[in-house]
Amino acid sequence: MAKVIITPGRCQGHARCYALVPDFFELDDEGYIDFTEKKVPDDANRQLIRRGVNACPERALRLAEDE
Ligand code: F3S
16 A cells, blocks of 8 residues: 655645645644655545645655555
């Protein structure tokens, strides 16, 4: 199963990921990404999630395809 992995300490709260896919890229109360690793559900729009990953200007996110 694919998953999104966060590089610790890199998220600066730009929320561009959240703006594209708010039901996947959940943010904490301070606006930072709220997980370190999250599985991509099989029925999720993976292309859209990839766009969210690539939208991060800090390159904090990485999409690991089915490993
Ligand atoms: Fe953080 Fe990048 Fe999203 S800085 S809130 S992971 S766009």
